[in-house]
Amino acid sequence: MKVTPWEVEGRIDYDKLIKEFGTKKIDDALRQRLERLAGESHVMLRRGFIFSHRDLDLVLDDYEKGEGFFLYTGRGPSGPMHIGHLLPLIFTKWLQDRFGVNLYIEITDDEKFLFKRELSWEDVSRYSVENALDIAAVGFDPNRTFIFRDSEYVGHCYPLLMKIAKKVTFSTAKAVFGFTNEANIGQIFYPAYQVVPTFFEKKRCLIPNAIDQDPYWRIQRDIAEGLGFKKTAAIHSKFIPPLQGTEGKMSSSIADTAIWLSDDEKTVSKKIMKYAFSGGQPTVEEHRRKGGNPDIDVPFQWLKLLFEPDDSKLKSIEDDYRSGRLLTGELKQLLIEKLNRFLTEHRERKEKVDIEKYTKTGRLAQKMWESYY
Amino acid sequence: MKVTPWEVEGRIDYDKLIKEFGTKKIDDALRQRLERLAGESHVMLRRGFIFSHRDLDLVLDDYEKGEGFFLYTGRGPSGPMHIGHLLPLIFTKWLQDRFGVNLYIEITDDEKFLFKRELSWEDVSRYSVENALDIAAVGFDPNRTFIFRDSEYVGHCYPLLMKIAKKVTFSTAKAVFGFTNEANIGQIFYPAYQVVPTFFEKKRCLIPNAIDQDPYWRIQRDIAEGLGFKKTAAIHSKFIPPLQGTEGKMSSSIADTAIWLSDDEKTVSKKIMKYAFSGGQPTVEEHRRKGGNPDIDVPFQWLKLLFEPDDSKLKSIEDDYRSGRLLTGELKQLLIEKLNRFLTEHRERKEKVDIEKYTKTGRLAQKMWESYY
Numbered sequence: 001m002k003v004t005p006w007e008v009e010g011r012i013d014y015d016k017l018i019k020e021f022g023t024k025k026i027d028d029a030l031r032q033r034l035e036r037l038a039g040e041s042h043v044m045l046r047r048g049f050i051f052s053h054r055d056l057d058l059v060l061d062d063y064e065k066g067e068g069f070f071l072y073t074g075r076g077p078s079g080p081m082h083i084g085h086l087l088p089l090i091f092t093k094w095l096q097d098r099f100g101v102n103l104y105i106e107i108t109d110d111e112k113f114l115f116k117r118e119l120s121w122e123d124v125s126r127y128s129v130e131n132a133l134d135i136a137a138v139g140f141d142p143n144r145t146f147i148f149r150d151s152e153y154v155g156h157c158y159p160l161l162m163k164i165a166k167k168v169t170f171s172t173a174k175a176v177f178g179f180t181n182e183a184n185i186g187q188i189f190y191p192a193y194q195v196v197p198t199f200f201e202k203k204r205c206l207i208p209n210a211i212d213q214d215p216y217w218r219i220q221r222d223i224a225e226g227l228g229f230k231k232t233a234a235i236h237s238k239f240i241p242p243l244q245g246t247e248g249k250m251s252s253s254i255a256d257t258a259i260w261l262s263d264d265e266k267t268v269s270k271k272i273m274k275y276a277f278s279g280g281q282p283t284v285e286e287h288r289r290k291g292g293n294p295d296i297d298v299p300f301q302w303l304k305l306l307f308e309p310d311d312s313k314l315k316s317i318e319d320d321y322r323s324g325r326l327l328t329g330e331l332k333q334l335l336i337e338k339l340n341r342f343l344t345e346h347r348e349r350k351e352k353v354d355i356e357k358y359t360k361t362g363r364l365a366q367k368m369w370e371s372y373y
Numbered sequence: 374m375k376v377t378p379w380e381v382e383g384r385i386d387y388d389k390l391i392k393e394f395g396t397k398k399i400d401d402a403l404r405q406r407l408e409r410l411a412g413e414s415h416v417m418l419r420r421g422f423i424f425s426h427r428d429l430d431l432v433l434d435d436y437e438k439g440e441g442f443f444l445y446t447g448r449g450p451s452g453p454m455h456i457g458h459l460l461p462l463i464f465t466k467w468l469q470d471r472f473g474v475n476l477y478i479e480i481t482d483d484e485k486f487l488f489k490r491e492l493s494w495e496d497v498s499r500y501s502v503e504n505a506l507d508i509a510a511v512g513f514d515p516n517r518t519f520i521f522r523d524s525e526y527v528g529h530c531y532p533l534l535m536k537i538a539k540k541v542t543f544s545t546a547k548a549v550f551g552f553t554n555e556a557n558i559g560q561i562f563y564p565a566y567q568v569v570p571t572f573f574e575k576k577r578c579l580i581p582n583a584i585d586q587d588p589y590w591r592i593q594r595d596i597a598e599g600l601g602f603k604k605t606a607a608i609h610s611k612f613i614p615p616l617q618g619t620e621g622k623m624s625s626s627i628a629d630t631a632i633w634l635s636d637d638e639k640t641v642s643k644k645i646m647k648y649a650f651s652g653g654q655p656t657v658e659e660h661r662r663k664g665g666n667p668d669i670d671v672p673f674q675w676l677k678l679l680f681e682p683d684d685s686k687l688k689s690i691e692d693d694y695r696s697g698r699l700l701t702g703e704l705k706q707l708l709i710e711k712l713n714r715f716l717t718e719h720r721e722r723k724e725k726v727d728i729e730k731y732t733k734t735g736r737l738a739q740k741m742w743e744s745y746y
Contacts, residue, residue, distance in 0.1 A: 110535050121532045151535070155528020159494045162483050162524070165559030170543070173558050185546050186538030189562030 003212050004178065006115055008239055008249040014051055014211075021214045023052045023236060033060055038098035043309040044091050044237070052211055054221070055233035059206045063099065069204045069233075071095055072197045074106035074213075077127035078116055081134045082258035083339075084240040084250035086346075087306060089138045091237065092208045096141055102364055103140055104197045105147045107132060111194070114186040132359065134261055137350035142357035146364045150193055153368075157196050160373040164199075165192040167223040176215045195220045198232040199373065210249075211236035241301055245277040261347070265340045272299065272332050272339070279321075280328030291324035292331070299335040307338040376585050377551065379488055381612055381622040387424055387584075394587045396425045396609060406433055411471035416682040417464050417610070425584055427594070428606035432579045436472065442577045442606075444468055445570045447479035447586075450500035451489055454507045455631035456712070457613040457623035459719075460679060462511045464610065465581045469514055475737055476513055477570045478520045480505060484567070487559040505732065507634055510723035515730035519737045523566055526741075530569050533746040537572075538565040540596040549588045568593045571605040572746065583622075584609035614674055618650040634720070638713045645672065645705050645712070652694075653701030664697035665704070672708040680711040 001010040003017060018025055026034075026045075030053070035041045037060055044050045059069045073092050075085065096103050109124040128149050135147060154161070173179055173188055194216045198205040207217060214234065221231040239249030242257035250258045256275055259268055279297030281287035294300040300321060308314045317334065320326035359365055374383040376390060391398055399407075399418075403426070408414045410433055417423045432442045446465050448458065469476050482497040501522050508520060527534070546552055546561055567589045571578040580590060587607065594604040612622030615630035623631045629648055632641055652670030654660035667673040673694060681687045690707065693699035732738055 110531070113535050114539055121536060151531045152528070154531045155525070158483070158524045158527045162486050162559055163494060165562065166487055166557050168558045169555050170552070170558060170561060171554040174554065179543070181544040181547065182542050184539050185541045185543060185562050185565060186535055188543060189538065189558050192558060 005212050005215060008212055009247075011247045012239060012249075014238060017211055018052050021052075021211065022218075023054050023211070023214060023234070026051055026053050026056065026235075030057060033057075037063060038094075040098070042091065042094050043306060044087070046311075047304055048238075049087070049305050050091060050208075050235060050237050052236040053234060054214075054217060055204070055231065056206070056235055059204055059233045062204050067203060068101060069099070069206050070101050070201045071103040072106070072200070072205050072207050072232075073103070073209050074108055074194070074197075075131050075135060076108045076112045077124050077131045078112040078119060079127055080260055080262060081131055082250055082260045083302075084258065086134070086138065086261070087240055088208050088210055088237045089135060090306070093138050093140055095206070095208060096144065101144065102201065103145045104200055105135060105140075105145065105358075106194070106197050107147065107149045108190075108194065110150045110186070111190050114184060114190055133350050133353060133355055134346075136353045136355050136358045137346055139349060140358070142354065143363035145358050145362065146368045147355075147358040148368070154193075156368070156371060157373040160199060161192055161196055163227060164195050164223065165189060167226065168192060168219060172219065172222070176218055191216055191219055195223075196373070198224070199227065199229045200368075202229065204230045205232040207232055207234040209234065209236065210239060212239075240305060241298055243271060243275040243277065243298055245298065246296060246301070259339060259343075261343065261350075263343065265344075268339050268343065269336050272336050273329075276332060276335075278328045278332075280331070281324075284327060287327055288324045292321045292326070292328060294318050294321050297321070297328075297331070299332050303335055303338065307335060307342065378585050378588060381585055382620075384620045385612060385622075387611060390584055391425050394425075394584065395591075396427050396584070396587060396607070399424055399426050399429065399608075403430060406430075410436060411467075413471070415464065415467050416679060417460070419684075420677055421611075422460070422678050423464060423581075423608060423610050425609040426607060427587075427590060428577070428604065429579070429608055432577055432606045435577050440576060441474060442472070442579050443474050443574045444476040445479070445573070445578050445580050445605075446476070446582050447481055447567070447570075448504055448508060449481045449485045450497050450504045451485040451492060452500055453633055453635060454504055455623055455633045456675075457631065459507070459511065459634070460613055461581050461583060461610045462508060463679070466511050466513055468579070468581060469517065474517065475574065476518045477573055478508055478513075478518065478731075479567070479570050480520065480522045481563075481567065483523045483559070484563050487557060487563055506723050506726060506728055507719075509726045509728050509731045510719055512722060513731070515727065516736035518731050518735065519741045520728075520731040521741070527566075529741070529744060530746040533572060534565055534569055536600060537568050537596065538562060540599065541565060541592060545592065545595070549591055564589055564592055568596075569746070571597070572600065572602045573741075575602065577603045578605040580605055580607040582607065582609065583612060585612075613678060614671055616644060616648040616650065616671055618671065619669060619674070632712060632716075634716065634723075636716065638717075641712050641716065642709050645709050646702075649705060649708070651701045651705075653704070654697075657700060660700055661697045665694045665699070665701060667691050667694050670694070670701075670704070672705050676708055676711065680708060680715065 001012055031045055062069050071092060107128045109128045113119055113121055113124045132147050173191060179188055198220050217232050217234050224231045242248060242250045244257055277298040279293035281290050321331055374385055404418055435442050444465060480501045482501045486492055486494055486497045505520050546564060552561055571593050590605055590607050597604045615621060615623045617630055650671040652666035654663050677687060694704055
């Protein structure tokens with residue numbers, strides 16, 4: 001297992017990650033408290049996709065005291081987006097809707113340019129524009145959400161960026177991120193920018209993101225109070241398993257491991273049928289006799305993570321599959337339908353999205369372009 | 374002897390510096406060629422204050438071919454400015470006037486904030502504003518000069534900054550600048566920004582500066598062609614000796630080693646009389662008998678560097694001092710008068726300077742604010 005902000009490999013042991021990263025498991029009590037304050041449950045919470053946190057309890061304390069909090073997450077524009085990229089954003093939207101808070105979404109064009117040798121500035125610019133549309137299509141509150149590119153907002157936050165950079169030594173960056181002497185000087189500097197948005201407000205920041213980004217928040221938590229801000233909180237999601245099995249994560253670099261947001265119905269159908277790792281048996285007869293194993297079955301796992309939010313329906317799918325009543329092809333077909341509906345709706349929203357609201361003219365965006373940090 | 378962009382200590386051996394830094398001495402032939410193309414000589418050139426270069430010959434080739442060139446220099450706003458800061462700028466103005474070229478002046482607020490532990494962002498901001506006035510008062514062409522702060526222009530050159538940073542490894546930065554693991558990640562990144570202005574035009578850049586800045590240009594010359602630009606040229610000045618003697622350089626951190634641009638007539642007089650290291654003898658009688666030594670005499674050296682541009686007058690001062698006809702106090706008085714006249718004129722120009730021309734509204738400044746790199 002290898003988990004860094006740039007690489008996720010091997011079979012992920014999430015309990016071990018919690019220990020290694022020094023985060024905390026979201027236990028039943030905390031989950032129930034969050035659901036109570038939110039006024040409802042969320043499928044990703046109750047099914048353990050959102051599994052770890054830092055200081056979520058303090059965020060809820062602040063909320064109860066009326067001090068509020070704000071949300072921050074990001075996207076590295078290294079290519080088109082797939083289903084896996086959208087999941088933490090869907091959960092983020094739920095948090096924004098339920099708690100009525102501001103949300104900052106950083107498009108890290110600089111990061112991807114610096115870390116991916118083969119990407120040109122033109123590449124990351126193109127993906128930045130394209131990805132922002134996909135992100136906005138999730139349906140965030142246009143007056144409480146600011147989507148910005150690092151390269152475009154830097155003129156408004158450079159002094160803050162410098163104040164952060166001044167507090168972080170190469171030793172620290174090396175220990176946290178494993179930089180070697182062959183890292184370029186932009187890569188070494190970049191973590192400072194990922195910390196910037198955690199200081200956009202004096203309130204506590206809550207970051208919903210995949211757990212591989214956690215090292216950045218360790219840096220933030222070391223320096224926040226010295227700069228007059230609160231340590232950021234975070235809430236971590238697991239990785240959505242790639243089509244081919246339950247190791248690593250859905251990867252942007254291998255096209256067929258992922259379902260892309262632009263995949264049409266036929267492509268989705270073909271990919272799921274051809275590549276999705278199955279927990280079923282080699283023949284129908286054997287499957288009817290022995291049953292399938294949903295725990296390692298990727299289509300079932302995807303349904304569980306998001307696409308079948310109805311618990312009783314999911315339970316009967318699981319039972320039917322385990323008993324052999326439901327065949328692999330049938331299970332895959334269930335997912336294909338759900339996925340295609342999801343993607344169609346996503347693309348319809350994307351067509352209609354008023355991106356300027358999020359980047360320039362919405363209430364929060366406007367305020368951000370009038371501010372200097 | 375220790376010469377880095379941040380420290381200059383000991384007795385400077387300029388021939389050794391040329392060897393260590395791998396630059397070239399400005400020999401008589403090159404100096405005469407420069408003077409011929411400029412249409413006149415300059416005191417700092419003929420008296421060896423401007424002593425070393427990289428590719429100045431290629432700059433003159435380009436000029437003769439009609440391809441032109443542009444000038445770039447900078448200022449780290451770590452405090453008020455003294456006479457020593459102004460000398461390379463005076464020579465830069467001469468170059469601009471004689472060759473009619475564009476000039477970019479970078480105020481490195483980020484650098485000084487990152488490298489000086491005790492400086493706050495408010496400090497460097499205050500000095501940036503104040504220093505820009507002193508720089509503009511040198512009298513550059515307001516339509517061909519752009520004075521900018523790193524923090525203010527960064528939104529216009531961030532992609533270029535990233536392209537530079539991507540090409541420089543920590544190994545290289547470490548080898549060139551001697552960074553340790555305790556350097557902060559902003560310091561490690563900063564050299565990329567000092568390279569940026571060398572790419573503001575496709576023409577060859579010529580940088581007039583004190584030789585301690587040369588390491589930055591080594592980095593630039595390594596990567597320029599790979600990014601589609603020319604290797605920058607440079608023309609190096611010596612350090613103006615501090616009042617107390619001929620070691621090190623006039624230092625901003627020890628107030629009495631320098632004559633500040635704000636020093637009034639009395640202060641100048643007192644400082645020169647009290648602190649200026651003299652090559653004279655302990656008593657008038659001894660001085661009349663043995664004569665003084667102008668080679669180690671700071672007032673004489675200052676007259677030679679700039680303040681007595683008339684060669685024959687300087688020669689008679691030298692002869693008189695060496696022979697004992699001119700006393701230490703009299704020599705100091707000569708410098709005091711020249712210095713005070715210079716400072717009065719400087720402050721008069723500063724009072725009247727239209728700084729907006731250089732930073733916003735002049736022809737070049739306007740063009741720069743419409744450009745993105």
